[in-house]
Amino acid sequence: MNCELEEMVSEVQEEIKSMSKNDASGAMWDESDELKEKLSEPKLIMVSGNLGFGKSTITKVLARLGQAIDIYEPLDNPLLIKYYDDMASFSERLQNDLFNVRFNDILINKIQKPNSSIISDRTTYEDPLIFCKVLTDSGLMSQESLEHTNWYFNMKKHQIEERYKTNLTPNLIINLKGSFQTGWKRVQSRNRAIEIREDAKKGTGLTQEFYQVLHNQYETFEQDLKLLYQGPVLTLPQDDLGVCDIHNSKGLLYAVRTLNKALDIIEN
Secondary structure, three states, X not given: OHHHHHHHHHHHHHHHHOXXXXXXXXXXXXXXXXXXXXXXXXXXXXXXXOOOXXXXXXXXXXXXXXXXXXXXXXXXXXXXXXXXXXXXXXXXXXXXXXXXXXXXXXXXXXXHOOOOOEEEOOOOOHHHHHHXXXXXXXXXXXXXXXXXXXXXXXHHHHHHHXXXXXXXXXXXXXXXXXXXXXXXXXXXXXXXXXXXXXXXXXXXXXXXXXXXXXXXXXXXXXXXXXXOOOOOEEEEEOOOOOOOOOOOHHHHHHHHHHHHHHHHHHHO
């Protein structure tokens, strides 16, 4: 199925590249009705991708056009701030906290609005398969901590699913990809205080070297994902058509049209 999705994405890219921005904008609004209908049946969709690739933007757009619930990673998490100041000291604690936050956010919305689709701007799988592994390989998390966080992830997912008779496995993952240069430039341009440190006394924040390591791990994420998830993955390359700019009608149409077509493929 993923091969079929990949072929579809290439076709959509070529279609949209030749369109004008006005035509793309009109098509996006026309196709939003189709998306709304498809998401009227409850689905769980998660968005993956390295920092700066537009996960929050695509989540916001697709959720609003499809009238779905949108879930975002909280940026005011005090542990996240401490983590960027001292990754080694807070890596295990932060990862376990994020497991709880992500699972609980999905669970609460499923309970409160059982007939609504949910789109999350981060997958639950990136923590164990990307961040925990990179932190361990970089010497910022011990092997013992890595084993514990992996155990905790599986235990917590199983515990919630059993206790509340629900499914925390997504129907689809949208995987945003692009070059290292594209992603790092966007991280720098958004200038988030927890990522960028101008005062060395406050910590190093997110360094270019660490971002490169994350990027390398994301390059194999779709393959690594098979260890924990066997469902469909819609991979959207972004260097030519990006989805991070809410004013880019061609990029937004790219997101809406590929999701519509992906849901057709999955359901057929």
